[in-house]
Amino acid sequence: MSHPKRYALVGTGGRANMFTHAICGKYKESASLVALCDISQTRMNWHNADIKQRFNAEPVPTYLDADFDRMGAEQK
Secondary structure, eight states, rough: OOOOOEEEOOSSSSTHHHHHHHHIITTTTTTEEEEEEEEOHHHHHHHHHHHHHHHHOOOOOEEEEEGHHHHHHHHO
C-alpha cells in the first residue's frame, strides 16, 4: 500500500476549506494534511479547530509566512 501524499496548505483564506475538507475527508486515504502556513495565526487556529470538529483529526503544525522555509525542511 502506498503512503498518502503529503500536503502543506499555504494561505488559509476563504478557499482553504475546499482543500482542507477534501484532504481530511473524501481523500483521507490517499492524502495527508501536514501543515498550515499563513500570515494570520488566528486563521490557522480556526482551520485546526474546524478540522478537529469536522473530522475528529489532530491539529497540524502551523507556520507563519516568515517560517515558510523552515516548514519545508521540517515537513519535507
